[in-house]
Amino acid sequence: xxxxxxxxxxxxxxxxxxxxxxxxxxxxxxxxxxxxxxxxxxxxxxxxxxxxxxxxxxxxxxxxxxxxxxxxxxxxxxxxxxxxxxxxxxxxxxxxxxxxxxxxxxxxxxxxxxxxxxxxxxxxxxxxxxxxxxxxxxxxxxxxxxxxxxxxxxxxxxxxxxxxxxxxxxxxxxxxxxxxxxxxxxxxxxxxxxxxxxxxxxxxxxxxxxxxxxxxxxxxxxxxxxxxxxxxxxxxxxxxxxxxxxxxxxxxxxxxxxxxxxxxxxxxxx
DNA sequence: CCCGGAACCTGAAGGC
DNA sequence: TGCCTTCAGGTTCCGG
Numbered sequence: 001x002x003x004x005x006x007x008x009x010x011x012x013x014x015x016x017x018x019x020x021x022x023x024x025x026x027x028x029x030x031x032x033x034x035x036x037x038x039x040x041x042x043x044x045x046x047x048x049x050x051x052x053x054x055x056x057x058x059x060x061x062x063x064x065x066x067x068x069x070x071x072x073x074x075x076x077x078x079x080x081x082x083x084x085x086x087x088x089x090x091x092x093x094x095x096x097x098x099x100x101x102x103x104x105x106x107x108x109x110x111x112x113x114x115x116x117x118x119x120x121x122x123x124x125x126x127x128x129x130x131x132x133x134x135x136x137x138x139x140x141x142x143x144x145x146x147x148x149x150x151x152x153x154x155x156x157x158x159x160x161x162x163x164x165x166x167x168x169x170x171x172x173x174x175x176x177x178x179x180x181x182x183x184x185x186x187x188x189x190x191x192x193x194x195x196x197x198x199x200x201x202x203x204x205x206x207x208x209x210x211x212x213x214x215x216x217x218x219x220x221x222x223x224x225x226x227x228x229x230x231x232x233x234x235x236x237x238x239x240x241x242x243x244x245x246x247x248x249x250x251x252x253x254x255x256x257x258x259x260x261x262x263x264x265x266x267x268x269x270x
Numbered sequence: 271c272c273c274g275g276a277a278c279c280t281g282a283a284g285g286c
Numbered sequence: 287t288g289c290c291t292t293c294a295g296g297t298t299c300c301g302g
Contacts, residue, residue: 002296032278074296076295076297077294078294111278113279113296113297114296115297151272169295169296257274258295
């Protein structure tokens with residue numbers, strides 16, 4: 001379940017190893033994972049292109065290619081990007097991109113939800129995403145304006161990629177805990193102080209996640225196979241029954257829009 | 271507008 | 287041991 005901090009961490013690791021490299025070979029193992037264009041065109045058009053830059057937008061990777069096109073990758077829940085010296089096909093390999101240097105970029109995805117695109121205009125992939133929470137465009141005012149327009153639970157709203165890009169289940173729970181806001185609170189019922197606090201909390205938990213190289217709750221790993229450490233810093237996410245670090249109350253879990261939501265019933269009152 | 275559920279998938283975990 | 291069910295949760299789509 002890679003979210004913004006995990007994608008950012010992976011992106012930075014990839015930049016160090018394969019920025020400026022030319023793609024010398026592509027093995028597409030699972031055609032269905034390519035959303036655009038056709039699998040054949042995808043492989044043909046990718047070949048011999050140089051990776052000029054790798055960017056992150058929300059939870060998407062955007063590879064800027066020398067031909068002007070953009071390779072998009074989304075890991076969904078179980079996708080992994082590995083940099084390997086030796087190509088070894090795995091049970092859930094999706095694609096392998098061979099680089100001119102000693103590395104190959106190996107896309108593995110146990111549940112096969114992950115996606116690939118090759119497009120001329122990145123808006124075909126990320127055009128509807130909301131602002132980057134760690135960018136200039138994410139202000140308290142913008143957040144407040146978004147919240148005011150909706151009555152849905154705040155937890156659901158901050159997980160909505162079209163409202164804010166990059167936040168998923170884990171960091172949403174952490175941000176709401178940090179801001180002492182109950183996850184079921186209707187978005188338009190947050191007062192001004194709460195909006196200000198939530199804005200700060202979102203930035204804080206995401207930056208903390210990046211500082212600890214992302215959270216390896218389940219499948220997440222860095223391109224060299226290493227684990228992230230951000231989950232060791234979690235205060236409520238995936239900590240059901242454990243004590244709230246502030247008041248000691250056992251962490252509760254409820255289902256909101258089909259997702260497990262962890263919170264402290266005392267520190268985050270309804 | 272808001273919600274629930276299905277679909278896309280697999281493996282881990284729990285019940286019996 | 288083993289079969290069955292449930293759950294995990296990013297995104298999109300569809301129906302009420």
